Amino acid sequence: MSPAHGIVTIDTGFHRPSFDAAYLVVENGRGAFIDCGTQHSVPAMLAALAGQGLAPADVDWLILTHVHLDHAGGAGALMRELPNATLAVHPRGAPHMIDPTRLVAGATAVYGAEEIARSYGEIVPVAAERVRVVADGDVVELAGRPLLCIDTPGHARHHLCIWDERSRSWFTGDTFGLSYREFDNADGAPFVIPTTTPVQFEPEPLKASIRKMLAKAPEAMHLTHFGRVGDVVRLSQDLCAQIDAMVALARAAHGHDDRHARLVASLTKLYVDRANAHGAPLSATEATRLLAMDIELNAQGLEVWLDREAA
Structure with a gap:
């Protein structure tokens, strides 16, 4: 077919x-x-x-x-x-x-x-x-x-x-x-x-x-x-809301000695909470495992953006 x-x-x-x-x-x-x-x-x-x-x-x-x-x-x-x-x-x-x-x-x-x-x-x-x-x-x-x-x-x-x-x-x-x-x-x-x-x-x-x-x-x-x-349409709204939330989390972590660890933890919570609210058939542990690489890269990317914005 x-x-x-x-x-x-x-x-x-x-x-x-x-x-x-x-x-x-x-x-x-x-x-x-x-x-x-x-x-x-x-x-x-x-x-x-x-x-x-x-x-x-x-x-x-x-x-x-x-x-x-x-x-x-x-x-x-x-x-x-x-x-x-x-x-x-x-x-x-x-x-x-x-x-x-x-x-x-x-x-x-x-x-x-x-x-x-x-x-x-x-x-x-x-x-x-x-x-x-x-x-x-x-x-x-x-x-x-x-x-x-x-x-x-x-x-x-x-x-x-x-x-x-x-x-x-x-x-x-x-x-x-x-x-x-x-x-x-x-x-x-x-x-x-x-x-x-x-x-x-x-x-x-x-x-x-x-x-x-x-x-x-x-x-x-x-x-x-x-x-x-x-x-x-729903997904586009979700994306834009999360972009704003991620920016807020990055700004909240900025200036702390443990900025990266704070950001990884807050991003993990953001995504796992949203996945649970969506009804994703995964435990928090499973969701975190599947998203671990993306969470790390997202944190790094947000930090590069923070440093560029502050320069």
């Missing part, structure tokens, strides 16, 4: 099942990938193609929402397998795909060299002639199917979201937060939290980007973490 609107969700296998997604959009026998996971994800990407009866030569585009390594680390390796594809990327992200030296150095500063090697593998450059810079409002055409790219800062200054009119949905990268399926309640309603991963979190631009997407009255969002979600 053909996937709805020709959109295939691909589990890239990063960290755990149903954690990190990429997407394949199929139109008239041609394909476009949106995000790609890490170098280790290339077999899953090619398997998704084969599952739709497509060959690597049938892919016209690899579109990156942004160049954080869980979304784009495998771009160079995947592009080596796709002879006819062009890489579409934000103007601020393009230089890092052509020469990933600074990107790798920045990620190493956050995660450490051992984690980069284990989780992401080799970061392969993409030849400049195969890269198309995509600015706000540019359209990528997939066999006559327009994919509108808009600039959506807040999570990162090199972030695009992609509007697909056919499905009336956005491919949101990290701009529309994180929604892990383990937190869906008994009615199947999704739970969401913002992501403030270092180093470019900006609360007001992030809320503005969410409002910009809502203006299209989307029926669904396709998140990298993880999958398609509906109930878009």
Whole structure:
């Protein structure tokens, strides 16, 4: 059976099942990938193609929402397998795909060299002639199917979201937060939290980007973490309320010697309390375990924002 609107969700296998997604959009026998996971994800990407009866030569585009390594680390390796594809990327992200030296150095500063090697593998450059810079409002055409790219800062200054009119949905990268399926309640309603991963979190631009997407009255969002979600208006309200709450918690922790520990504890309480109120079928211990990495990264990102604001 053909996937709805020709959109295939691909589990890239990063960290755990149903954690990190990429997407394949199929139109008239041609394909476009949106995000790609890490170098280790290339077999899953090619398997998704084969599952739709497509060959690597049938892919016209690899579109990156942004160049954080869980979304784009495998771009160079995947592009080596796709002879006819062009890489579409934000103007601020393009230089890092052509020469990933600074990107790798920045990620190493956050995660450490051992984690980069284990989780992401080799970061392969993409030849400049195969890269198309995509600015706000540019359209990528997939066999006559327009994919509108808009600039959506807040999570990162090199972030695009992609509007697909056919499905009336956005491919949101990290701009529309994180929604892990383990937190869906008994009615199947999704739970969401913002992501403030270092180093470019900006609360007001992030809320503005969410409002910009809502203006299209989307029926669904396709998140990298993880999958398609509906109930878009409620989730957008939840995200904006949590962004404000997270900013308040960060400011309350600022100036204390144990700022990071305070922030980790207060973020944990915020998310666990909200998950309980949502009816997520998880204990506080289970919820904390599943969110532990995101809590740590969110705390780090909020601290970078605090220090930048104070400078």
